[in-house]
Amino acid sequence: MPILDFKEIPRANVTNGEQDTFELFARDFLEMLGFEVETGPDRGQDGGRDLIVIEKRTGILATTQVRWLVSCKHKAHSGQSVNDADEADISDRVRAHNANGFLGFYSTIISSPLGRKISALKSNFEIMIFDQERIEAQLLVNNEAADSIARRYFPLSYNSWKLEQNEPSNLFDQYEPLRCERCGKDLLTKEAMQLSLICFVEDVDFAEKHDYEICKYENIYFACKGSCDEILETYYIQKGFITKWEDISDIMIPNHYLYWIMAVMNRIRDGEDIYSDIPYEKLKQFILLVSQFVVKNRTSEQTERLRQLAEIPEYL
Ligand SMILES: [Zn+2]
CATH class of the missing domain: 3.40.1350.10 (Trna Endonuclease; Chain: A, domain 1)
Structure with a gap:
């Protein structure tokens, strides 16, 4: 064909x-x-x-x-x-x-x-x-x-x-995979993404104390659906947490990616979601790595401009 x-x-x-x-x-x-x-x-x-x-x-x-x-x-x-x-x-x-x-x-x-x-x-x-x-x-x-x-x-x-x-854009100098925390497989490849998830680990006691109006996330993990996820989920449930997951392939749809980030930001601003340091870092990492498949390629002029901007101390 x-x-x-x-x-x-x-x-x-x-x-x-x-x-x-x-x-x-x-x-x-x-x-x-x-x-x-x-x-x-x-x-x-x-x-x-x-x-x-x-x-x-x-x-x-x-x-x-x-x-x-x-x-x-x-x-x-x-x-x-x-x-x-x-x-x-x-x-x-x-x-x-x-x-x-x-x-x-x-x-x-x-x-x-x-x-x-x-x-x-x-x-x-x-x-x-x-x-x-x-x-x-x-x-x-x-x-x-x-x-x-x-x-x-x-x-x-x-x-x-x-x-x-489904090729990554040239956003970073080098492509950076999003690894399954159990088996290490890249979850963003065309084959893997349909069976990949991001999972939020929530402190259930905290939610109870706040009448389930506020969520406190103690961790986030990325995993293959099936045995990798089950092992990680069991580990957190045994520690007294509950988990909520979303399909990574859904978040990789450009419109949904933006919608999803807006929702995350709104919930943080409204005080509905609280992130500990580790899950907050992982959330940012997730948004950055997924963006390799959502944003378009940089042109050569933009690459040059980016290099100039990076020389401005406040930029980073
Ligand atoms: Zn895995």
Whole structure:
């Protein structure tokens, strides 16, 4: 199942000022892979544009250059494969551009007849095909350049895929896990979060003395649901406490995260909840660690500004 929706890139055969987007995408993509764009895009015979890119190959004794003729075909909107008729006179075009290779850059797949035709040309010059799947594979690697291109050309499908990945933001210099206090497993991973909980350990005698109008928390723990939680819960119940828990996956929903923090703040301000030092520190730690999945990434300008703010003594 493809992840990136190439239909997000405007059609190449409709003149609306955006018809060259696929070629611009090809240019940015190939530059990301290390090709140098020499010329292009030139309007081709069928409305498709061609680019010339240079690949530098470093050998032991010298660097050689391969000139690639890049043929872009954006057929994602029709969903059809790139066929024989779409790529007429490949050899002539390669020769006319004084190229040593032919690079097909396609937003769909290549048809079998064209595949056979291209294979037959491999003895004459180098051939490389980037079809939908191969382009996608290069863009979904975890690096900043690929991320920036994917975001620009596939804003909808790429962002929804990123959300599904449940990746932490770059809020802290390094990702910090929230560990189960029993087994040490990170409770914030995509797999673990559905079965993770935060548990508030309450002083039941204190509540009784205050007609159950004030809660005093003596501890907070984070645990996997099931045996880890049961062991910790039993430990606190035997000490005369009661426990209340919430699903961590619920608190990781951005709206609920804010709502939940507001509720915690309101209860503290209204005097309904009292925290001892340890649970109060753990509450803050929990809010910080969960925020890695709730807040968006910092931009590079914000990172720089943050560095400046950190130099102001009152800031921390
Ligand atoms: Zn556990």
